Every structure is written in C-alpha cells, then in structure tokens.
Amino acid sequence: MTNDISNDTELMARLAKGDISALGDLVRKHQDKVLSLSYRVLGDWHRAEDVAQETFLRIYRAAKNYKPKAKFTTWLYRIVINLCFDEQRKRAKAVAPLEDVDPAVLAESDCHATERKEVVESVKTAVNELSERQRLAVILHRYDGLSHTEIAEVTGWTTSAVESLLVRAYANLREKLNKMKYFDE
Amino acid sequence: MKHVNDIELMEYVAGKLTALGNEKARVHLEACHECSVRWRKAVELWKSLGQWSVDTAGHDVAGRITALAEEAERKQKQGEKTHVLQVGFLLVVLRVAASIIIAIGVGHKLGKYSVTGNVTKAAASENRPEYLAALGLEWSSELAWFILEDDSPNMGEER
Numbered sequence: 001m002t003n004d005i006s007n008d009t010e011l012m013a014r015l016a017k018g019d020i021s022a023l024g025d026l027v028r029k030h031q032d033k034v035l036s037l038s039y040r041v042l043g044d045w046h047r048a049e050d051v052a053q054e055t056f057l058r059i060y061r062a063a064k065n066y067k068p069k070a071k072f073t074t075w076l077y078r079i080v081i082n083l084c085f086d087e088q089r090k091r092a093k094a095v096a097p098l099e100d101v102d103p104a105v106l107a108e109s110d111c112h113a114t115e116r117k118e119v120v121e122s123v124k125t126a127v128n129e130l131s132e133r134q135r136l137a138v139i140l141h142r143y144d145g146l147s148h149t150e151i152a153e154v155t156g157w158t159t160s161a162v163e164s165l166l167v168r169a170y171a172n173l174r175e176k177l178n179k180m181k182y183f184d185e
Numbered sequence: 186m187k188h189v190n191d192i193e194l195m196e197y198v199a200g201k202l203t204a205l206g207n208e209k210a211r212v213h214l215e216a217c218h219e220c221s222v223r224w225r226k227a228v229e230l231w232k233s234l235g236q237w238s239v240d241t242a243g244h245d246v247a248g249r250i251t252a253l254a255e256e257a258e259r260k261q262k263q264g265e266k267t268h269v270l271q272v273g274f275l276l277v278v279l280r281v282a283a284s285i286i287i288a289i290g291v292g293h294k295l296g297k298y299s300v301t302g303n304v305t306k307a308a309a310s311e312n313r314p315e316y317l318a319a320l321g322l323e324w325s326s327e328l329a330w331f332i333l334e335d336d337s338p339n340m341g342e343e344r
Binding site: 018020021023024027028031032035036039040045048049052053056057060116119120122123124127138141142143145147148163166167170171173174177 | 230231245251253255258
C-alpha cells in the first residue's frame with residue numbers, strides 16, 4: 001500500500017515535470033477502478049469512458065499544483081464521483097439504460113450461465129433502484145472495497161451518515177431481491 | 186448478551202473488522218441463533234452482489250488520454266511562443282513611444298531658449314502707426330489693412 005502511494009506520488013511528480021509517459025502509467029494503473037466505478041454509477045459504457053477520460057485529464061491539468069496531502073486514490077475517487085454526479089445531473093431527464101448487453105455474456109448458453117446472468121441482472125436492477133446516495137455508498141463499499149472512513153473522505157459525507165446509508169442500502173437490496181424471488185424469505 | 190449490530194455484521198462479512206473485532210463477532214455468532222441467521226442472510230446478499238462483475242478489458246482509454254494530453258502540451262507550448270512574441274512586440278512599441286515623448290519634451294524645453302522664441306509681439310505693436318493705435322488695431326488686423334489701402338495704394342500692392 002505504501003509503495004502504491006509513493007508510486008502514485010512519484011508518477012504525479014514526473015507528470016508535473018511534463019513527462020506524459022507518467023500519465024500513461026497512471027491511467028493504466030487506475031483505469032479499471034475508474035471505469036468500473038463510473039460504469040456502475042452511470043450504467044453506460046460510453047458515459048463511463050467519458051468520465052474516465054475527463055478524470056485523467058483533470059489529473060494531468062492539476063499535476064503541477066498537486067500536493068500529496070491525502071491518498072492519491074481518495075482524490076481520484078472524488079474526481080470520478082463528482083464527474084458522475086455532473087453527468088447524472090446533465091442527463092437527469094433522460095432515462096439511463098442499465099447496461100449495454102455484453103456480447104460475451106450473450107454467447108454463454110449453458111444453464112449455469114443463464115442462471116448467473118439472471119442473478120446479475122437482478123442485482124443490477126436492485127442496485128440501480130436505490131437512491132443516488134445509497135447506490136454510491138454500496139458501490140464504493142461492496143465493489144471498490146472502501147472503508148466507511150474512506151467513503152466519507154471521498155464523498156464528503158460524515159462517517160455516521162455513510163454507515164446509516166449502508167445499513168439502509170443493504171436492507172433495501174435484500175428486500176428488492178426478495179421481491180424478485182431471488183432470496184428465500 | 187450484546188448482539189452484533191448491523192454495521193459490525195456488514196464489516197464482519199466484508200472481512201474488514203480488526204482481528205479482535207472479528208474474533209468477538211465470531212464467538213457471538215456461534216452462540217446466538219438470531220445473529221447467525223442474520224449473518225447467513227448477510228453473506229447471501231454479499232455473495233449475490235459480488236456476482237455483478239464489470240469487465241473493463243475492452244475499454245482501454247490510456248492511449249486516447251495520453252494523445253489528448255500530448256496535444257494539450259503542444260498547444261500550450263505554441264501558446265507560450267506566441268505570448269513571448271507578443272511581449273517582444275509590445276516592448277518595441279513602448280520603446281518607440283518613449284523615444285517620441287522624450288524627443289518632444291527635450292524639443293519643447295530647448296525651444297524656450299531659441300532666438301525666434303524671444304521675439305515678442307510687443308515689438309510689432311510698438312511700431313504700429315499712431316492712428317492704428319488710436320483705433321486699437323494691430324498690423325495683423327483685417328480692418329487695419331482696409332485703412333492702409335485707403336491711405337496708400339502701394340501698400341496694397343505690397344501686400
């Protein structure tokens with residue numbers, strides 16, 4: 001973890017000196033995290049890629065003034081979340097599709113794959129039906145592995161608010177999945 | 186007996202409790218049927234949520250981002266060059282303007298000490314004929330020339 005932090009700081013220092021290859025290294029290192037987070041929040045690959053692109057361009061522009069006060073990933077997540085919120089506000093009136101169907105998933109034809117796909121669809125639907133804050137809290141906690149404190153740092157909410165959101169979000173998810181006959185009562 | 190609360194249970198399932206907290210929760214869950222049922226449901230939910238994996242393999246944005254950054258860097262450098270040129274041109278203009286102002290100032294100052302600068306209008310007024318002086322006219326006055334033409338036709342020719 002410490003190596004990761006120092007590595008990010010070194011990459012930012014190189015970028016500040018105008019070394020564009022450092023930006024490439026940063027992108028390659030973090031793009032999966034950024035893409036999956038923005039995709040889960042927005043439910044659209046095209047918009048997720050736009051957010052990822054803008055996130056790293058903001059990092060590039062801010063490199064000269066970057067001071068490693070907080071963990072790099074906390075800053076990174078904060079940028080991604082703000083951009084996702086902006087994107088959601090822009091498209092508030094439009095109904096966002098839950099997902100483009102992955103051709104690789106469609107190609108799976110065995111019974112287990114179909115069943116798994118149903119579960120995944122149910123989970124996605126349930127997560128997307130949560131309120132914006134609950135959804136974000138769950139995504140950061142369950143899929144990005146952030147602690148309550150880290151979620152609070154990234155979102156600007158208090159730790160107790162994060163805990164409250166998570167408890168309600170998981171309870172809602174259980175209820176929604178029950179309604180979809182996915183869980184036994 | 187103190188039950189495991191929702192947050193502790195969530196963190197226990199996520200494997201994020203401290204070693205001590207983890208041990209306490211484990212001991213309690215083994216002894217408490219109610220909490221073990223809650224724990225089972227929590228694990229079920231956690232695993233179900235975990236099935237939503239996102240494959241980012243086909244979405245490599247690194248090349249696009251570095252290309253955009255390089256483009257921005259190039260434009261910035263070009264902008265700096267233009268800026269330097271603009272500053273250089275502005276300095277030349279300022280130098281020329283300053284030279285003109287200094288030249289005017291010096292010329293004005295020196296003009297005060299020139300021979301022609303000492304000629305006063307009073308001299309011309311002193312030589313005017315008495316009749317012009319009586320009328321309160323100067324040589325330069327149009328009315329004065331009318332009077333002079335009447336007196337001497339030659340004066341008009343000279344004019």
